[in-house]
Amino acid sequence: MSDEQRVTVEVTDGVADVRLARPDKRNALDPAMFEGLVHTGERLKADRSVRVVVLSGEGPDFCAGLDFGSFRAMASGERLSASAQLPDTDGPARATGQRAAWVWAELPVPVIAAIRGNALGGGLQIALGADIRIVAPDARLSVLEAKWGLIPDMTGTQVLPELVGRDVAKELTLTGRFVSGTEAAALGLCTRTDDDPVGAALELARGIAGRSPHAVRAAKRLLDLAGRVDLATGFAAEQEEIGALIGSPNQVEAVTAGFEKRDPVFRDA
Structure with missing residues (x-):
């Protein structure tokens, strides 16, 4: 599947509405999704007509993290993400997963993540690449890697402490516990809550695009x-x-x- 099918983009009046488009799999991350995220971010960097980006997921979830195929491959020591075909970079993020999250931080314009449903593991780390995160109160967020015997390796170990403090980052990472959107906002993991995070993000984006x-x-x-x-x-x-x-x-x-x-x-x- 091509990256264009995994990630969709619609630009209106300077606002780029970017959506992870694999709703039947909870927008889970596979090599094609990684490619879609990085290539989309790189294209938007060069588009001077884009003034703000809204990043969300199609369907009920933002992104549930790595898909099960990636976990099965890990049993034999294989990293499927390494097979993604990506453009060269001179930025600090070099690994595929890191680039899929960090490319949003590298955009010269504000990026607003709109989170509903699940934002787990790598999905949460992608949201951390945004400048602002608007989350549904009943969303479920987790630094879930501990469950799978892993660590957050998509820039999360460096970005998360800056947002929530080193101690809270350690607690969330070491336990892998789930937090609601309401608790996430209280912790500083997200900016604020809204019952319609996508609508709220687009409204905020249109306001910023007018500056x-x-x-x-x-x-x-x-x-x-x-x-x-x-x-x-x-x-x-x-x-x-x-x-x-x-x-x-x-x-x-x-x-x-x-x-x-x-x-x-x-x-x-």
Whole structure:
């Protein structure tokens, strides 16, 4: 099955609606799904018309993690994910599963994950690659790898502590316990809950897409630096970004539209 069949994309007014499209298998991860996620993310990186991405799953689940074929292959020491055909990368994520999750963090525009049903194991780690996570209150999330004698190897060990703290990350990883969407939001694993996470994510995305795309991209770059570089570097980056924005066409349009009490018309390039 091709990657296009595993992952679908529809772009409307700058919002890319990206969906894992294997609902009969709870959007489980197989080599074709890994390929679909990475290739889709790489294509979106290069599309200047895309201002925000919403990432969700078709059907009742976000992603239930690795499919059973991958687990059976592990019994003989085989990693089916290694068979995925992916483009070259110079980023920090090199393994197939890592790239399927990290490619969303690498996008220059905000990514909002909308989670309903199950987000388990690798499925949860893919959601961790998003900037914002909106989750149904009754969703089920788990760092499930402990159940299978594994560890989260799709960037989860590095990203999860940043969100929930090192101690909570250890508890979730070592136990593999399930948490509801409500508890996930309380822990910081998700941003907030909504009974219709996909609808809420699309509404939020449309609002962000109405802002200056250059300012949005700059804000994401700066916020991604926070805690990962020293303060002097972070403060200098702020000044570099604000210097590039002040007086730029989109910044002038934002001010002009505000005074004229109309919707701004921004350029993507």
